[in-house]
Amino acid sequence: MTLFEKEKIVFIGAGSMAESIIKGLLKNEILPPGQIWATNHSDDIKLNKLKTDYSIEATRDYNELFENATMIILAVKPKDVRESIDAIRSYITNDQLIISIIAGVSIDFFAEHLPDKMPIIRTMPNTSAAVGYSATAIAKGSYTTDEHLIKAKELFSAIGTVTTVEEDELHTVTGISGSGPAYLYYLAEAMEEKAIEFGLPQGTARHLIIQTFLGAAEMMNRTEESPRKLRQQVTSPKGTTEAGIQALEDHHLKRAIHECISAAVHRSRELEELYKPSTKNN
Structure with a gap:
């Protein structure tokens, strides 16, 4: 059994960074396209392009989207984070793993707006993810297990290197990589x-x-x-x-x-x- 054999990964946001990660996951055969789902607020062109180009699943039906989801990757712009969290909160449970690639939004913010004891990992990739050369730093929340961390590292290794840091160090990471x-x-x-x-x-x-x-x-x-x-x-x-x-x-x-x-x-x-x-x- 592979690490991601039973995973259903859901991307909230369908922009360039989400696409880079999806491309890396498929190129490195981390998991098949049928286990990758994506949604966004209203951009049909971007969502349909992801579905067509990578044969992944795409929908705005949240019941279908979150059914059996194990990992949720938040990939919206910072200005849209509150609206996005409000829209999906009732579909989230703390047996899922939340991974944020949203710059400037803390783990504490997500913890306050999501179910109690939620496993949360905050990341800072860079745009070189588009060619598989991202330098990604990741920081874990209080309820993140070693297994969660291993999965996150494997996932982001598909687009470059991965370094584990303390959350406060992500500010410096942002300024460097x-x-x-x-x-x-x-x-x-x-x-x-x-x-x-x-x-x-x-x-x-x-x-x-x-x-x-x-x-x-x-x-x-x-x-x-x-x-x-x-x-x-x-x-x-x-x-x-x-x-x-x-x-x-x-x-x-x-x-x-x-x-x-x-x-x-x-x-x-x-x-x-x-x-x-x-x-x-x-």
Whole structure:
């Protein structure tokens, strides 16, 4: 018997992150499409596309949707979370596992609005889930068992790597890996613009930048050397790399990166305040 043989997984929300997870589950044969169900509030086009593209089940009949459901993945936008929870609350029981991929909404919030002693796991994937390279962090609530955690890790392993953290650490995770892909795209954007200005064709610049990012990531992955040490190893005295690094230091790039991450972490905490529960009972 496989880990998910008797599971019925229900996605509340049918956006890009839900699709990435569904795609990963099917590609890695974690479970068959007939055990995956999805719904959303009103977007028929997205819901029908999921059903057509992946042969999963899709419905807005909540009796059918939640019948024998074992795992419920909350994948709506933060602004829609209250309405979504109100709509499904009466169909939820505490023998099911709730997994949230909603940014900024705490376990305590869900615990307050769902049945008592509800197993809840909060996660922070990133958009690289679309290509199977998400860096996902997960945090568990008080009533989450080891078996629940194992299943969640297996599920998110289908779209990348999984790291277990304390819930409060998810704010920092958001600032590092949750928003991180956008920081790297921003750097790539700047590199590509300058390469084109110096005369490289856009396609050539893009290829070189992508391969440079991939190579640097693989170097960090394969060695125990720190990023600082790796940088120093390729920075020859009086060379081109040293000249480039000096320009970055002259423009205080490291300080800007620190402030960038701090701003993202601060905003994550602000968002959580918007969904602060009146009590703590997870």
